[in-house]
Amino acid sequence: MFVPSIDLVDASQASLYSSLSFFGSVILKNGQVDQIKSLINQTGSTLYWAYAKSVDEAVQLWDVGVLKVIFDLDVYQQAQQELAGMVSEDRIAVTTGSPVAVQGVSTVIVVTSDVDAVKTFAADNAGLLAHGGEKTFVVALEESSVSIDAIATLGADHVDVLVPASLLTTATDDTSKLNIAEAFLATAKTDRPDGLYTTMVVDEFNKALGLVYSSKQSVAESIRLGQGVYQSRGRGLWHKGLTSGATQTLKRIDYDCDGDALRFVVEQHGAGFCHLNTRTCFGADSGITALEKTLKERKNNAPEGSYTARLFGDAKLLRAKIMEEAEELCDATDKEEVAWEAADLIYFALTKCVSAGVSLADIEKNLNKKARKVTRRAGNAKPKWEEKSATPAAPTPAAAPAAVDTGRIEMMKFDLTSISKQKRDELLLRPIIDSTEIIKRVTPIMQEVRKGGDAAIRNFTRQFDRVELEQHTITAPFDPAQMELDPATKAAIDQAYDNIYKFHDAQLDKETLVVETMPGVVCSRFSRPIERVGLYVPGGTAVLPSTTLMLGIPAKVAGCRDIVIATPPRSDGSVVPEVLYVAHKVGASHVVKAGGAQAVAAMAYGTETVPKVDKIFGPGNQYVTAAKMVAQNDTSCLVAIDMPAGPSEVLVIADMSSNPAYVAADLLSQAEHGADSQVVLLAVDLTEEHLKKIEDEVHDQAMALPRCDIIRKSIPHSFSLSMKTLEEAMEFSNDYAPEHLILHLEDAPGAVCKVENAGSVFVGQYSPESFGDYASGTNHTLPTYGYSRMYSGVNTNGFVKHITSQECTAEGMDRLADTVMRLAEIEGLDAHRNAVAVRVKDLRK
Structure with missing residues (x-):
């Protein structure tokens, strides 16, 4: 088998991080503990091997999730006794310049060109480990000797080959390097006449989904795309879910102990793996994964009177049930009773997880990380629980505060001169958004609102927002007492209103276009407002007057007759006063206290108290976006929407004139939106020193921000791309088509003429994206996900339609x-x- 090795100081190898994370034995070289921790968080893999110079460093590596630590032989021999009582042998490897028998380790890596000596050594020292599995032997050859044939030949003698990532590629047409799929399959076996490999597809919990076949081509495509791709015996290359929407995200790929069966570990999306619309080809799902699926369905579409629905809607009840069942489990004694009470506790605990958006896969990731740790806590219970214990316990000190993650926050780094065209194309892509499952959840909610009207809205508000409302729609004029603001807030909103109004008023076509196309033939075009518009303003606990301004002002300027605003209520059932104040200023006729798909449905179909609208505007989460798409595609509904939407994104172009602190601040201003935010830095002829200053500022500023935990998730999958010229940067930016484009350039105004695709452009170091978000005058509801190639941001023209006439x-x-x-x-x-x-x-x- 091949054992890939990544040199973490070589930025050109970063393009292979995600592809190599699919494999079980990947060696990390020259990496700091924080950097390795960041990579583990980025890829989700806890199967890496890493080098350590001391026991202390090894402990840090194990604690951040590294599976196996590699010591130089002399370091290991000095620390052997200490390590023996700390970790099992399967967590330790040694590297040596010549074959040497070593006790207490699972892997010996030999750096040599003497292949025969390693083969003999492997044969003489083969054996099983105490905790299962077998000892492995890896040879690090000179790079010129590494080949597919060498991997296959040595694999037959149970010797693995270390392959530097610099020699690997996902491209199938690059003959100068080894294709990763071919290197992986070099030691796999098949006795089929067609050369296909039997492949078991399993989910993250190793539950079998189905049996398929793979080829070198399909494995290469899976690794390249990070998706489930197989070889159909009748139809050729089979991209799972390409037509059905039941796609698969690849998590891991390996083969069994004999090398004659592949295993794909995937995250299954959509209805399931089987063409019979079940999750597996072996029938309906069962056990804890089936329970998770049921709870997710109940959360979004629970039957009336369902107990599970009540749990989702009543946090206090759910908390009480978890504590009650935990106590009953503690008190249980015989086997059947313990099993019964444990099942009850798991049900309520999983309900809590689903309510918070936590999946079983998320839980398992944390279990894997905890299993990798070697340092241990004392394990004492908190004092309040010790006091409740029937057995008196010795007093213990108060629990220490949770450790704060101080690991370095950094983006991936690439250089345009050292990446392939294929990799450049990959960097232009956004993460795949599989909306099939979300649409399945959203559609029943919308149908229920269409059928049940106001009563359905109140029910869903009770279920999802946990707010009991007697009246969910308020009509103008609004109660002044509910719009009271402090003078500073009111002044800020008023100034933003004036700027945004001024800019959007200038956009309106106020004169009729008249053209005599030939003598006696006069054509004209004039605008008329869309009569009824719906504006979705995300909220609840958030305060978003800015979105209300950005949507309400162009509607007012256009002259829309009815402006309906939908926004989730606060916990006390009221509307955020800042939002209601803006609703009053823009002349809204109705404010609907509802969020999510039910709010979109109310505006799209109309209810007893909510007018049906002709067009819906506004951002929102994936459920709001899906609901807007469903409404638009329902021909009986007759409603339009502003644009499709994806996660927020920013692309910053910076040259040597840029201020690193400003550049970092602009990157972070978008990264804090969500874990899926897209952040890109194009570094135009920057020195390593200047780029590092930006990277340092990203980390330092992020650590001081309240939403640092979100940034820790969004920044690691974002990237910087270095290049020599502004022309290269503008070409990449136009291909990427960002939502926000920020120009930190010596001649920023001069670069604007080169912009072909972008939602909004921020020119120069004193034009932060925040200005456009709030008060400069431009609109902040912009096309994301590359849609700026064909969509404009929200503007006054979106609230009018144009009518033509002719007179002869x-x-x-x-x-x-x-x-x-x-x-x-x-x-x-x-x-x-x-x-x-x-x-x-x-x-x-």
């Missing part, structure tokens, strides 16, 4: 008649021709 005199009729009659004859539309002919006959008597 007798002269115009005479001049144009023959042309129109001839074209109608060609198309065989005689009634069209006749409508002209009866008129021109009278004119030409």
